Amino acid sequence: MNFDLVQQVVEYSKKVFWGKRLTYNLTTNGSLLEDDIVDYLVQNNVSLMISLDGPKTIHDRNRRFGNGEGTYDVVMAKIQRIKERYPDYWKDIQYSMVMDPANDFEEICRVCKDQTIVPQNLMASIVDYDYDGTIAETSEEYIQNSEYSFFLALLARWKRYPEEKVPAISNLMVKNIFGQLYHIDMMGELNENDVPAGPCIPGAMRMFVDVDGHIFPCERVSEQSEAMRIGHIDSGFEMTKVQRLLEVGKLTEDVCKDCWCFRLCDQCAKKADSGEEDLSAEGRMRYCKYSRAQAYNKFREYILAHEVPVYYKEQIRKKEGGQDV
Numbered sequence: 062m063n064f065d066l067v068q069q070v071v072e073y074s075k076k077v078f079w080g081k082r083l084t085y086n087l088t089t090n091g092s093l094l095e096d097d098i099v100d101y102l103v104q105n106n107v108s109l110m111i112s113l114d115g116p117k118t119i120h121d122r123n124r125r126f127g128n129g130e131g132t133y134d135v136v137m138a139k140i141q142r143i144k145e146r147y148p149d150y151w152k153d154i155q156y157s158m159v160m161d162p163a164n165d166f167e168e169i170c171r172v173c174k175d176q177t178i179v180p181q182n183l184m185a186s187i188v189d190y191d192y193d194g195t196i197a198e199t200s201e202e203y204i205q206n207s208e209y210s211f212f213l214a215l216l217a218r219w220k221r222y223p224e225e226k227v228p229a230i231s232n233l234m235v236k237n238i239f240g241q242l243y244h245i246d247m248m249g250e251l252n253e254n255d256v257p258a259g260p261c262i263p264g265a266m267r268m269f270v271d272v273d274g275h276i277f278p279c280e281r282v283s284e285q286s287e288a289m290r291i292g293h294i295d296s297g298f299e300m301t302k303v304q305r306l307l308e309v310g311k312l313t314e315d316v317c318k319d320c321w322c323f324r325l326c327d328q329c330a331k332k333a334d335s336g337e338e339d340l341s342a343e344g345r346m347r348y349c350k351y352s353r354a355q356a357y358n359k360f361r362e363y364i365l366a367h368e369v370p371v372y373y374k375e376q377i378r379k380k381e382g383g384q385d386v
């Protein structure tokens with residue numbers, strides 16, 4: 062909405078980091094991607110990530126204009142126009158898909174059949190209810206169809222089922238899981254001083270600034286949260302708050318020390334955000350069950366990835382050229 066500012070940032074960074082190879086990423090709902098804007102993005106190597114939650118029936122439920130009308134048709138028309146004008150640029154556009162498990166997985170996946178997008182570029186995640194304290198409602202159709210589709214994607218990985226018949230989202234899920242399993246192999250012994258999940262390091266990896274100039278550790282936290290508001294562009298960082306975030310693991314240190322999933326824990330700092338100035342140990346503990354379930358799943362996937370090729374050696378087909386997949 063403030064494209065002048067985007068241009069100023071690009072021009073400023075070119076000046077300040079003269080001689081460096083710069084890359085930019087822009088996440089957008091896509092509704093304002095007019096030709097002149099796209100020209101500028103292409104000329105300046107700005108990678109695009111467009112939010113797309115599924116086919117029209119699903120996307121338009123939550124993504125609407127101020128007048129209540131869904132944005133799907135407008136966004137898809139803009140993407141189609143990019144495809145016609147800049148086919149190479151279009152091929153690299155990523156799509157951020159926030160899946161609501163209350164919907165049927167099969168229906169969500171219908172968007173993969175739309176030729177306007179490259180389905181392999183869909184990055185799917187599940188809707189985040191962290192800040193309203195509820196748990197995502199999950200339909201029976203979502204569970205059954207996503208599990209079945211995952212199973213087909215596994216078969217496709219071992220060449221027992223045609224990959225093109227599996228929704229791209231499930232193929233990607235399997236690819237990501239297998240790509241990350243080496244983390245388990247790489248896990249060494251615990252250090253004398255260690256933290257579960259790696260702390261949030263504000264400003265080092267990423268930083269988020271709202272329209273009023275308040276600084277946050279990232280874009281995933283609530284802009285209403287006192288604990289997460291760690292400074293202002295005029296006055297700089299509030300180091301006490303930054304330190305609290307860095308040391309979020311200390312809130313639950315006694316329990317964490319005895320927890321079997323210490324090294325696979327995926328707790329992000331925002332789980333401890335209760336909206337108050339201080340971070341909360343209770344909030345963190347509430348998420349532990351989920352975090353352990355995630356770790357358990359990783360082990361299950363690790364075993365599957367290692368045992369299937371051993372026990373079903375004969376059944377697994379090879380890629381062309383004879384390599385194992």
Ligand code: SF4
Nearest residue numbers: 261278279329330331
């Ligand atoms: S740990 Fe959580 S709050 Fe911190 S940067 Fe990562 S996602 Fe954001």
Ligand code: SF4
Nearest residue numbers: 257317320323326349
């Ligand atoms: S799951 Fe909970 S107790 Fe276990 S390491 Fe993570 S935060 Fe600590």
